[in-house]
Amino acid sequence: MLLLFVPIGIMANLAEQIGKMIDNEAPFAEIAMYYLNFTLVIGNLLFPIFLFLSVIFFTSKLANNTEIVAILSSGVSYSRFMRPYLIGATLIAVIMFFMSMFIVPQASIGYNGFIYKYLKKGKQDRVTTNLFNQLNENDYIYVSSFDPARQIGYNFTLEHFNEENTLDYKISAANIRWVEKDSIYRLTSYEKRSLVDDIEILETKRRLDTIFDFRIDDLTPVSYAAETKNLFELNEFIDTQRRKGASNINTYVLVKYKRWALPVAAFILTIIAVAVSSVKRRGGMGVNLAFGIGVAFIYIFFDKVFGTLAEQAGFSPLLAVIIPNVAFGIIGLYLLNNAKR
Known part of the structure; x- marks a missing residue:
């Protein structure tokens, strides 16, 4: 199934994006690496669906050849009949775990980097306006806008609070720029207001080079930052x-x-696929595959809907993941319980 669907996905993607690649002069080596990463990212995302269709295909072949009837009528229990499927699902689940936790995040760096460099050239890969961050328990920073390409933030503010949650000092600047060659921050139109014994002390400079305990990129991580991180x-x-x-x-x-x-x-x-396709049907394998593809689309639809709710509407991310799996888990157990034995 992987060898069948992944090349189709690559060709469809290439047909859609080839114009942008040519217009933006993407090197062949980077295109080849992009599709290697594409294979890992998309393959891992659709791995459960590929497994689902594979089980339906294989089990339908057994059912159409009346082999399942022979197995069960010889005294083999349905749970014993299910054992190889569950062992196979366990092996696949282990592979999927290590891929999604360690291999695919590394591939996501090149995959998403290529997309924003050549396929979405000119589009921002992160939020760049009204950025607020709490650096630690005492320090808060704000910039009205941030230019990732130039590593510069505008209307910079840093507020430092003491242990009593009282403002100690406030630093303001027209902009803050990261000077990589000197590993310093350069503040323009620098202004620092300090409070000492209820007395305000004002310090101003046209330009100040200093050091802060944060990376300017941390102001706004790229939108796909989480996808590029391994488990730890x-x-x-x-x-x-x-x-x-x-x-x-x-x-x-x-x-x-x-x-x-x-x-x-x-x-x-796997459970749903076995329960559905272990019965010989009049329509043969086509009916089972049609049902399987329908279930796969419904599963993806629910996954996307609840995922969007979690990202945009404040819905619990844990529930967004649990609800589709619990719903289909109940369906799987029902189908398994009612499967012909």
């Missing part, structure tokens, strides 16, 4: 963004839960 990096990244008060934290948490849900989906879809 993602947990740390989510904790950091939650501490900073990131407004799109649900997007990052949703990515985490979806990775954990992929192996579970392998078992759920």
Whole structure:
């Protein structure tokens, strides 16, 4: 199924994007690497669906040859008949786990980087206006806009609070720029207001070179940042963004839960596929495959709907992942319980 669908996906994507690649002069080596990463990212995303269709195809062949009837009528229990499927699903689930947690995040860096460099050239890959971050328990920063290409933020403000949650000082600047060759920050129209014993002290400079304990890129991570983190990096990244008060934290948490849900989906879809296709039908394999493709689309639809709710409407990311899997898990158990034995 992988060898059947992935090349079709590559050819469809290439036919759609070839014009943009030529217009933006994408090198052949980068295009080849993009489609290698494309294979890993898309293949991992659709792995449960490929497994589902594969089980339907294989089991329907057995049913059409009356082999399942022979197996069950010889005294083999249905649970024993299911055992090889569950063993296979376990192997696939382990592969999916390691791919989604460690291999695919690395591929996502090149995959998304190529998209924004050549296919969405000129479009921002992150939020760049009205950025607010909490650096730690005492420091808060704000910029009205940020230019990732020039590494510069406009209308910069840093507020430092003491342990009593009282403002100690406030730094303002027309802009803040990261000077890479000197590893410093350059503030233009610098102004610092400090409060000492209820007395306000004002310090101004036309330009100030200084050091801050943050990276300017951390002001606004790329929209696909969570997809590029492995298991351990993602947990740390989510904790950091939650501490900073990131407004799109649900997007990052949703990515985490979806990775954990992929192996579970392998078992759920395997059970549904076996229960549906283990019976010999008048329409043969075509009916089972049609049913399987319909179920796959419904599953993807529910997954997308609840994922969008979590990202845009504040719906719980955990529930957004659990609800589709629980619903299809119940369907799978019902079909399995009512399968002809």
